[in-house]
Amino acid sequence: MPFSVHMRRAFLTIGVSLLALGAGARAEEASTTDAAEPYRLVRSLQNIQDQVISGDITALDMQRFLLGEIDRRLREASASVFDDTRNVDAALIYAMSGGNPSTLDLLAQRDVSGNFDNRVTSILRRYLNGRGAGAVKQLKEVVPEYRFTTIGPYLQLIGANAMMETDKETALKYFDWARLEAxxxxxxxxxxxxxxMMTSRSGDTAAALPYARRYARRYMNSPYASQFADVFVALAIDHPKALPPEEIEAALSLVERRRQREIYLRLARRAAINGDKPLTDFATARAKALSEPDETSPLALAKLYSGLVDIPSDGIEDVLTRLGGIADQDLSPKDRFLRDAAQIVAEEVMAPPDADSLAQANRDMSDKEYRDRMSELALDAETTGSTDPQPAPDLQQPTGSETAPRGQALDARMDQAENLVASGRARLKDIDALLAKEGE
Structure with missing residues (x-):
């Protein structure tokens, strides 16, 4: 009897162990299958993308990997996978997050069970193929319906993008919904x-400034912050009353020092070329204050922009000395070009007038010679190499009146100098616009 009891206990123990092993194997298999679900991978993609806009550039490699992996899993998934609405949403979010548009086409074609909303897939297929304007009517029906759902903020963002040019009021409402819900x-x-971007272009500074403050406070580490900087600088240049120096400083006060300096240097560049001395002085002073003594390149740029705007007001010889003292290695090719152009303008102001130079025909010849010199400098800037560390300002092309020869001779040396400086500043704008086009 004792033997049989021990035997029964032994067999019972073995049976329980085998059951436990079987259960563990099934759990592991279930866990592996669950982990492969598209919605889990898309959650990881969302987390990675949020890390990227927080400044973790190393996450970009993982983002590329996940996009490829999600694409493969969606293409290989059986139809039953999309009986789970979380996987349907995941496929749509993947498509709206930089995924392969053809994968959404494939899933829509395979969907015989009606798991995907045909209206949504139709909108996305149009939008992702560059035909978003044709989906505006459907977007206005679908976006409110899907508000407060998993895909709601993505649809709102897409809807706003599609309507930015045609229905600004609705676009702005959708942008606000998207940011508040995500x-x-x-x-x-x-x-x-x-x-x-939309409100600043339309001149709606009352709406633009709160957006600028929120972005500056939260997302200046984003790899897309450079676009913000360009829009912010344009806002300050185009609407000086709405964005005076004290407001600029307040908006940028919470931005990291290096980023602040970059924006102030961009602002100084634009202001100098526009001839706005007070704004240039303010921006260059802030850029200098945010630079350490051994940071030669930012200090050189501040010196350059200050010199550009001082050509008509300071002693020309002093300006030439300051510009000539800026080392080539501290400037990008485009900024070297601007320095050389400014030196030419200053040298023309200092050149003694002669009788021939006051004649219209010779003025035309002088303008041609100037343009030839500018062409040589432009070729040099183009072939010298590296990209400008700050994106070129988006200046408008000058009008014909800015570049047309003067209609009459100058009757005094002072008049000649003032007109030459004004013409030179217009030329600097022309040069900078040309460089901006070359950099696109």
């Missing part, structure tokens, strides 16, 4: 940046 995410970052 705080701290790549959706909010994009919504703030694009809403700022």
């Amino acid at each position: 705080p701290g995410t790549i959706i909010e970052e994009a919504a703030l940046r694009r809403a700022l």
Whole structure:
């Protein structure tokens, strides 16, 4: 009897162990299958993208990997996978997050069970193929319906993008919905940046400034912050009353020092070329204050922009000395070009007039010689090499009146100098616009 009891116990123990092993194997298999679900991978993609706009550039490699992996899993998934609405949403979010548009086409074609909303897939297929304007009517029906759902903020962002040019009021409403329903995410970052772009272009400074402050406070580490900087600088240049120096400083006060300096240098460049001395002086002073003594390149740029704007006001010889003292290695090719152009303008102001130079025909010849010199400098800037560390300002092309020869001779040396400086400043604008086109 004792033997049989021990035997029964032994067999019972073995049976329990085998059951446990079987259960563990099934659990592991289930866990592996669950982990492969598209919605889990898309959640990881969302987390990675939020890390990217927080400044973690190393996450870009993982983002590329996940996009490829999600694409493969969606293409290989059986139809039953999309009986789970989380996987349907995941496929749509993947498509709206930089995924392969053809994968959404494939899934829509395979969907015989009606798991995908045909209206949504139709909108996305149009939008992702560059035909978003044709989906505006459907977007206005679908976006409110899907508000407060998983894909809601993505649809709102797409809808706003599609309507930016045709229905600004609705676009702005959708941008606001998107950022409020997805705080701290790549959706909010994009919504703030694009809403700022739209309102600043339309001159709606009352709406643009709050967007600018929010973006500056939250997303200056984003790889897309350079676009914000360009829009912010244009806002300051085009609307000086709405964005005076004290407001600029307040908006940028929470931005990291290096980023602040970059924006102030961009602002100084634009202001100098526009001939706005007070704004140039303010921006260059802030850039200098945000630079350490051994940071030669930012200090050189501040010196350059200050010199550009001082040509008509300071002693020309002093300006030439300051410009000539800026080392080539501290400037990008485009900024070397601007320095050389400014030196030519200053040298023309200092050149003694002669009787021939006051004649219209010779003025035309002088303008031609100037343009030839500028062409040589432009060729040198183009072939010298590297990209400008700050994107070229988006200046408008000058009008014909800015470049047309003067209609009459100058009757005094002072008049000649003033007109030459004004012409030179217009030429600097022309040069900078040309460089901006070359950099695109």
